[in-house]
Amino acid sequence: MKNANDSLLLELLREIRDLLRAHLEPTPSREAPAPEPPDRVWDDATYLVTTKEAMAILHASRNTVDALRREGRLTTYSRGRFVRLLRAEVEAARHWWSVPKGKI
Secondary structure (H helix, E strand, C coil), rough: HHHHHHHHHHHHHHHHHHHHHHHHCCCCCCCCCCCCCCCCHCCCCCEEEEHHHHHHHHHCCCCHHHHHCCCCCCCCCEEECEEEEEEHHHHHHHHHCCCCCCCC
């Protein structure tokens, strides 16, 4: 009886280990940098926004916007010291970040 319980327990632990590994593996979007947008898109405000514009849309501080960027929740494009964010992602973040916090 003890061997059957031990083997069952060992099998369950292996399954839990495999599930944890699969869950904790980094996603491809966080590993590889986002592809650089073409020049015509870089300067077009309909696709990209600056960090300052993202702050205004989200009603959030710069630290919050930077934290969302670091977490990979907002895609970041950089050219030198200039940073742009996808407008569509910032608008979506407005609903899942700002609205529940009562900022809008």
